[in-house]
Amino acid sequence: MRIAGVVRIGVAAAACGVLLTSCASGNDDGSEDGDAGHGKGAQGSGKGAAAADLRRIPDVGDGLQSKIPQNSRQVVAVYGDGVDSADSTVVLYTKSSDQDKTWKKARSWPAHNGKKGWTTDHRENDKRSPVGVFTLTDAGGVLADPGAKFPYTKSASIQAPHYWPKTHWHDFDYVIAINYNRAKGTPPNDPTRPQGQEKGGSIWLHMDHGSGTSGCVSLSKSGMESLLRTLDPKQHPVVVMGDKANLRA
Template sequence: MRIAGGVRVVVAAAACGVLLTSCASGDDGGSQKGDGGSRNAGAGAKGGESAHAGAENPRRIPDVGDRLQSRIPRNSRQVVAVYGAGEDSAKSTVVLYTKSGSKDTTWEKARSWPAHNGKKGWTTDHRENDKRSPVGVFTLTDAGGVLADPGAKFPYTESVSMQAPHYWPKTHWHDFDYVIAIDYNRAKGTPPNDPTRPQGQAKGGSIWLHMDHGSGTSGCVSLSKAGMKYLLRTLDPKQHPVVVMGDRTNLGA
């Protein structure tokens, strides 16, 4: 078990039942069973390029309004922004912003990737199995996956219990090779597939960043394997990373 950058190896399959009712599932034609809590996110971008290049104020995350901007912790120096293409769209763009400058006052775009979110879009009142991703600002503290740690700075749990079942479509079999837990209705400091839901089962949970299978999820945010490896190797607990996610209307509010 690695607590601050090491590996938590969990081989038990006991958590598999939890996984099947959470982030991804192949039982409805290529969507994942992840839960969230809000509708709407920004526009997608092609070829991994950000659609938000012309930010007016480098001290703010582009296209994020005062409501969510104010929820970004002052000590955060890494923000993963998920810009959804629309309230009911499964397409989105993930952009990593980092603080720069000696006074840590300005944000710079580091990388961006095409991505997917909940197959039915976004919601500000996520419920179990609503197939929408939650809008909000959430901390990022724990990671893991079926594959060995690629060099993550987060505590990383390698576990076969995260393996997607093979009765799902083959396109989904590698969804959970790499996972970063989004701290929506979960206990921080636990493996991504820990079943604890502090706000209750009805609010959903197991909202992750994980590998993409080419279509919408059930609430998680998915991107390429290369993108996941980059985030795992770059996001650093010492930089207090958060994810800001939602559709364009809710992000800009």
């Protein structure tokens, strides 16, 4: 069901500040990278090698590969440059049908992640993005719905605080909630954290301002619009995210 209009969430203004501390980002230039160096392994020598590679998300090891649901036909892969780097690349992979066993690279975009890099044990305010496989079910933003297939909450309460630098004010014009320590089926800024406050939360895909975030993944406005119009709950989309070493573990 699409949620229209401004949604009022029963939290105090101070609580909103806490919610938003886990998100801040970088680079709204609309630039895209059609290759980004990922997925090239699928072009391996010999048809057998290529077919085997195409059945897996490139550069993702058995540990995380096994956590991708069997019924997922859309994967947003976030390839971090390094464990302590804020630079990353977002690549969208898709399957054409339930019978299709091969992943196809659809689009890619330069992106940013936590300003201190990545972690397998994310904590509140550690400025690192959590490594893992997470479902995607809910979206929203300050701007009107651009044609999202997810339930979309347009709300002024999602606005980035104006005590942040002005370059950050549009970070949350579009957001897709990453289901890390949050309640599925709720607006992105719902404050519920099932694993407790200390595990952090409010980890989103959102618009970029050109540098690292407080834990979210950020990409261009055009990239966010593309993801919102493409990702479909019926395709059971997930995000696979981490630095290169942890992704391959």
